Amino acid sequence: MSKILTDRTAIRQWAEARAGSPVVMEAPDGTGTRTVVQLAFGQEALNTGESQYQDRPGGFELVSWDDWFAALEAEGLAIRVSDDEAGGSEAEYDFVPREEA
DSSP states (O other), X not given: OEEEEOOHHHHHHHHHTTTEEXXXXXXXXXXXXXXXXXXXXXXXXXXXXXXXXXXXXXXXXXXXXHHHHHHHHHTTEEEEEEOSOTTSXXXXXXXXXXXXX
């Protein structure tokens, strides 16, 4: 079973319970660029000290939760997650249009 989350606190708690970190990438969209939001899992080593915001492989960059939520909302997205307890597979989420919430 799954549920759709739009509340910032609920999304952050879900991600952090699975060692998720907010990342974004600027991608060309034909007329300029758009921000691609994603969650990176198992990156605790990058989340300490000065390395928290360094560039990540593949063009994704660790960002603050506030910046990530701003990009998520600007793209009109919500996150659909599994109802499984923390520790479930991090792959059990996807982004959906906010109007589906």
